[in-house]
Amino acid sequence: MPLKISSWFAPAKRACLICGRDSAQVTASIPIKHPEARQAITSLCGSCRQSIPWIAHPVCRICGRAERCEDCIRRQTRYYSISRCAVRYDDRMKDWLALYKYRGNEGVESILTAMLAFAYERLCEAAAHSEFHAITSVPLAPERLQDRGFNQAERLALRLSGWYGVEYRPMLSRLRHTEKQSLKTRRSRVVDMRGNFSAATSELFSNVASPRIILIDDIYTTGSTLDECARVLKLASRSETTAEIYGLLWARS
């Protein structure tokens, strides 16, 4: 067996957090500015990194979809200002999210947050004011939370708030335990969402003239969850000021 002295000085092998293969040095560019997010993406192997379907140029100015969006045209009243999504929700991304959400591989969390950071930076570019007052997340029903052990949106929000220095505030709570969103049609989604959430009045509303709040969730499908949460938040803030709600989502289906 030949002594491979060169291997003694080689960087330690690091397994890709998603697929477990060796993440060799890849020189593909990462479209994120934040150093920690960049580092998280660097820990992916080349093929995983290249398979991320970034939404770099959203076609729909409102929801950030990569193609023409019928939902936003059809909708009469909208409670959130705009939203941005990091990636298209294709099969590969479906697997990644399942890895985190259903299988409970919390090592993937940093990767997903890094991808969300991409959307955050796009949102800052798109929003008129690039300053936000708080980050909050879509809550999970207590039973679901017990089963899963964590709220994915909250975790992503917490990490993101740490990276970008925007304060995280839990503002919403879920009142009802609904069936899984992924099993329902568009119509029933919108109807079912009504009265699902409640918002606590926070001192943010009295301190800031018109607070801009980022609301984080994992997937945007019809936008009904996001819209309902925004509605509830606006209602809670109505007495003093009117809050602006910006959606920040990991994937757009």
Next chain:
Amino acid sequence: MKVVLYAVQIGASRKAFFSVAWEVDECYWSDKAERIIRLREKIPLGWAERVYGLLGEQWSNVVVEKRKGHSPAQDWNDDLKLAVRWVSGEGEAGNSLSLDVEDVTLDPHRHALRDMEYLVETARLASLNLAGRALLREEATQLLDGVLPTADASAYLATLQLASLTGALQLAAAVAPKPSAPPRSGLRAWAERLRLARPTGLAASRRRPAEELACRRCGSGKDKLRRTPCAACGQACAYCEACLTMGRSRECGLLVIGVAGAGKDLPIPVPVYSSQPAPADTAQSLAANTSQPAPADTAQSLAANSSQPAPADTALSLAANTSQPAPVDTAQSFAANTNQPALADTAQSLAANTSQPAPTYSAKSLVTHITQHAPTYSAQSLTAYTSQRSQSFQPVTPNALAKRWGLSPAQSAAAAQALQFLNRPSFSRSGHTFLLWAVTGAGKTEMIFPLLESVLARGGRALVATPRRDVVLELAPRLAKAFPDSARTVLYGGSADRWENGALTLATTHQLLRFQEAFDLVLIDELDAFPYHNDPMLHYAADKCRKTTGTTVLLSATPPSTIQRAAIRRRLPCARVPVRYHRHPLPVPKRLVFPAVSDLLRKRKLPSKLLKALERSAKRGAQIFLFVPYVKQVEPLVMLLHRHAAKLGIDPIAIAGTSSKDADRTDKVVSFREHSIGLLVTTTILERGVTIPKSDVFILDSHNPMFDSASLVQMAGRAGRSASDPSGFVYYGGPAWTTSQKSSIRQIRDMNILAKRDGYLI
């Protein structure tokens, strides 16, 4: 999850417990315990289990004293509080756990659960079906869904809790501190001794024992555990990343461990089976019982029993007991049980049971199901069992085996050796592992049949574990044909009978995580193959699923070098099959020196040596395996070979390449089997499992470190598999001559020499 922690005083002894369904414990202890205290607040399961262990140790030899002016109740409370504080690491991270201890008033009437009888039945059923299993809570729920008549997940916890109180199940945290004995030698041991010598004081008591967490299910240590905040227990608790594909096991997650042979004599608070006066005498009813059709997994042993004459024979009735355990231990109540009116149609409902794996049980069939299942291991039945075995056991001769299973002389000799090891009582042999070292194409599958038969015949459970799913699917029909009378379970990711407990289980190695002390015989096929090889988790699982008295038989053509060494030095009992079933020697590889594949591809030229050899093989009508080390070399090499197709005398369409990245790999392998592909360029993925009757093997870049000696032997083993063409050609191509190549050739030669010496060759 969070659980209730409580302590019970019975007589002069105290014990701490934890409960996942408090109302069950309240009811259970209401007529047994003198006093109970409980922690008002629920605490995480991991903590509760540690407190349980800690107090168990502390209270094991403490006798409750009744002195004047001293309240024992007080220090009882204090012990409990102190232990919880100790475990939770009070002070760290500002734990705000309120340690209120409350006295529980015991009132048998108040606490009597309405449906206790029903609960006892379900607990019994659960313990029978969970015997030998190690399941996470979700998995246990899925199993019970198919077994219990109700579909109420919250009732399952009560069922499990009752079963655990009676000792039939063990409820534990899925990730828990590794039980570690203090080191006995070396520097660490001295450090430990010095620590013990320290004066007991504040400093000494403050020190927490250095505990290392490990996953109870897969055995992975702290490098595979990740600690994250958990909403289910409110603490930062660890989960195991190694066995994540089989469900998430975490520190506050429940692991349900079924004690093998449980469900026989549960000390149940409420008499459920209000036994009717037994009209018939014991022996008769037992005899009647023996002749009844039994569930499939005990069918064989029963058949053996009932074939013996004399129903009144005590030994027999005991033997009957072995295969058909009674819920209550004594023979009388056994008789009473079998004579219950509910059992009038035992035969029928049982027949129904056997034909349908998971029927919805009526109350009747529930009872029958319980009475006829799961082996007991009482001292009595064991003696009966051994005496029976010593009568019937005759040393198996290779000739008999050869006749019974159609084995070749070499196969039957090895199988007889393995059988001898298997049948020796576990205390009289050293170790529990046996290696069957059989060359490629020796017919390993046929050799395992006698072993399985022997275990199944005496009512044991056997497991065949293979690394890959397609092997499981291929082997299942063969086993079904060989053992039509045994209940078989086929387990792989997504298989239908995931929660069955057959006597004969065929599984992929990952499925072994779900068992604990379940099998008398564990057969591990291809122990050097991915993923089993070099995966400590699967090794742990394979060890864990064997009963303490059971046997592991390892099967391999190319055992890892540590195992080879152990076998050669006789530290590991071993039988070698040095010859293929057709009794011709293994083809010995020849060397072809030419440049590395990367050079060939760059120059777009194939060396004449290789072309000539390929042409010769094509001319004699053999199909060709061409192995290369890397996936990326497959396609370019196929293109290069297409250019030379005319020269080789092979149709260009018949030259194909495949690899792990190839989507239609299975189709290509099928068409290679059907002769429509004549030359297949491939990587190590086809080094095992593919048998082509007339084939030659070319290994390019055989000096590449991707090919270790085991994989070289396996690849060389693709040639000369059939009796019609027993001597194919194997070529090692490449510029260098490495240790792996040399040692692989040595292994092949050694086997051929051994075969010749033992006279197996024709």
